[in-house]
Amino acid sequence: MTTSTPVPTILIVDDDPEIQRFFEQAFQDYPEYRLILASDGAHGLERVTEVLPAVAIIDLNMPKLGGYQLVQALRGDPDTAAIPLIILSARTQAKDKRMADLLGADLYLEKPVVISEVIAAIQRVLRINSSERARHMRQIADDQPSGQEY
Amino acid sequence: MPDSELAMISILLIDADVARGAWLAEMLHTQRFTRQRCRVVRFTDWPSATLEAAVVTIMALAPRPAVVLVDAELPHASGIVHALEQRGMRTIAISHDSILADPNRQWKTMMANGGAQGYLVIPGLSEILIVTQIYSMALCQPNERAITHDHFDTGANHPHRG
Numbered sequence: 001m002t003t004s005t006p007v008p009t010i011l012i013v014d015d016d017p018e019i020q021r022f023f024e025q026a027f028q029d030y031p032e033y034r035l036i037l038a039s040d041g042a043h044g045l046e047r048v049t050e051v052l053p054a055v056a057i058i059d060l061n062m063p064k065l066g067g068y069q070l071v072q073a074l075r076g077d078p079d080t081a082a083i084p085l086i087i088l089s090a091r092t093q094a095k096d097k098r099m100a101d102l103l104g105a106d107l108y109l110e111k112p113v114v115i116s117e118v119i120a121a122i123q124r125v126l127r128i129n130s131s132e133r134a135r136h137m138r139q140i141a142d143d144q145p146s147g148q149e150y
Numbered sequence: 151m152p153d154s155e156l157a158m159i160s161i162l163l164i165d166a167d168v169a170r171g172a173w174l175a176e177m178l179h180t181q182r183f184t185r186q187r188c189r190v191v192r193f194t195d196w197p198s199a200t201l202e203a204a205v206v207t208i209m210a211l212a213p214r215p216a217v218v219l220v221d222a223e224l225p226h227a228s229g230i231v232h233a234l235e236q237r238g239m240r241t242i243a244i245s246h247d248s249i250l251a252d253p254n255r256q257w258k259t260m261m262a263n264g265g266a267q268g269y270l271v272i273p274g275l276s277e278i279l280i281v282t283q284i285y286s287m288a289l290c291q292p293n294e295r296a297i298t299h300d301h302f303d304t305g306a307n308h309p310h311r312g
Contacts, residue, residue, distance in 0.1 A: 042262040049250055064262055072242070072268035073257055076283050078275045079248040102286040104279065137278045141183045141285070 008054035009034045010122060013044035013070060014088070015062045019111075026115035033122070041065025045073055048080060055122050058105075060089040060096065068103060075104035082133070084125035088113065101140055106133070159288045162208065162215035163192045164230075165244060166223045170272060174219070174244075177277055184281045188288070191215065201226040205233045216288040219244050220266070222256040228264035235265035240287050242268035 010033050012023050020037050027035040036051060038044035042064040044056070056074065060067035067087060074080045087100045090111040097108045106125040109117060161178065165171030175192045178184045191211070196204075204226060208218060220231050222245040231241045243260035245252075248271050260266045267287050270280060 042258065045249060045257060045261075052250070069261055069267055072283055072287070073249060073261060075279055076242075076268055076270040076275065077249045078271060079250045081275065081279060099286060102282055102289075104282065134276060134278055137282050141278065141282050 007032065007034045008122075008126065009036060009051055011036050011038060011044065011047055011051075011053035011056040013038045013041060013047075013056060013062070013067070014059040015040050016059070019059070019088075022115075023118075026118075029115070030119060041067065041070040044070050048074065048083070052080070053083060055084045055086065055125055057086045057088050057118070057122075060087060060091055060100075068099065071100065071103045071105055082130045084122075084128055086118075086121050086125060088118075104133070104137060159188045159216045159285070160211075160213050161188050161190045161284060161288065162211065162218045163190055164196060164218065164220050164224060165192075166196070166221045167246070168194065170244075170246075171221075174272060174280075178281065178284070181277060181281050183278075184285060187285065196224065201229045201233065204230050205237075208234060208239075209237065214239070216240065217242060217284060219270070219284070220260075221245075222247075222260050228259045228266075231260055231264035231266045235267075241266045242270055242284060242287055244270045244272055246273075247271065248274075 012020065012035065014020060023035060023037070027033060036047055036053065038047045040062045044058065045065065048056070058067045058070055067089065071085055074083055074085060085105045086107045086109060087105045088109045088111060089096065092110050100108050106128055107121050109121055163171055163175055165174065171192055171194070175190045178188060178190050217240045218234055219242050220227055222243045224230070227243070231243065234241050243256070243264070243266040245256050247254070247256050249257050249269070257269050261269055268283055270283060272280065
C-alpha cells in the first residue's frame with residue numbers, strides 16, 4: 001500500500017480538438033492534476049468506467065451523447081453520482097444553466113475560459129461533498145415553479 | 151399549452167421488475183416535489199409482443215407522457231426508446247446495473263444507440279437525485295434536446311460547437 005497522495009484525475013469531455021489542445025498544453029503547468037480527454041459524451045462515459053475521475057468537465061453540444069445526457073448518466077448512477085461535474089459551454093442562456101443545475105452539475109463555466117478559471121473551479125468543486133450536493137439539489141427542486149418549461 | 155397540462159406532468163413508467171416499479175411509482179407519488187407536479191402512469195401488463203405494438207400503445211396514450219421511463223431489461227427496450235425519441239418523446243432508461251460494473255454495457259445500448267436522455271440505476275440512487283433527474287427531463291423541451299442529441303450514425307459531422 002502506497003502512502004503517497006493520489007493525483008486527482010481531471011476528465012475533459014469535449015469534441016472540439018482546439019479545446020482539447022488548449023487543455024493539454026495548459027495542464028502542463030499543473031502537474032498536481034492528471035488530465036484525461038474524451039472526444040464525446042459516449043467516449044467520456046467509457047473513460048469514467050476505466051478511470052473514475054476526481055472531476056469531470058463537460059461540454060454540452062457533442063455527438064453520440066450530449067453533455068446533458070452525460071450529466072444525467074453520471075448523476076443517475078450511485079457509483080458515479082458523487083463525481084464533481086463542471087459544465088464548460090459556449091451556451092450562455094439562463095435556461096441552460098438552470099437545466100445543468102437541476103440535473104446536478106456543480107458549476108457552469110462559459111467559453112471562452114482561461115486556465116486559472118478552470119483550476120479555481122476544479123478546486124471549488126473538489127470541496128463539495130455528497131450531503132452538500134444533496135442539500136443543494138433539494139433546494140433547487142423546492143425552488144422550481146410547478147409545471148414551468150424551460 | 152393549456153394550464154391543466156402545465157400543472158401536472160405525466161410520467162409513464164414501464165418496469166419489468168414489479169417490485170422496483172411499485173417502489174418507484176410510490177416514491178414519485180410521496181415525494182413532495184413530484185407529488186405536486188407529476189402524475190405517474192404505470193404499465194404493469196406490458197404489451198411487449200412486438201416493438202411496433204409497444205410503440206403504438208405508448209403513442210396512443212392521452213395525454214402523451216412528458217417522459218417515459220423504460221426498463222433496460224424489457225424486450226425491445228432500446229428499440230422502444232429509439233422509436234419514441236424519433237417521435238419527439240423523452241425517455242430515461244432504468245437499470246439495476248451500474249455504469250461502472252455493467253458487463254453488457256446497457257448504458258451504451260440504451261443511451262448511445264437508443265437515444266435515451268438519462269440512465270437511472272435503481273435501487274441505490276438517492277430519492278432526490280431520482281426525482282430531479284426525471285423532472286428535469288420532463289421539463290426539457292424537445293427542440294432543446296435536439297441540439298445536444300445525436301446518435302452514433304449521425305454524429306460524425308455535428309455542426310454545433312460549444
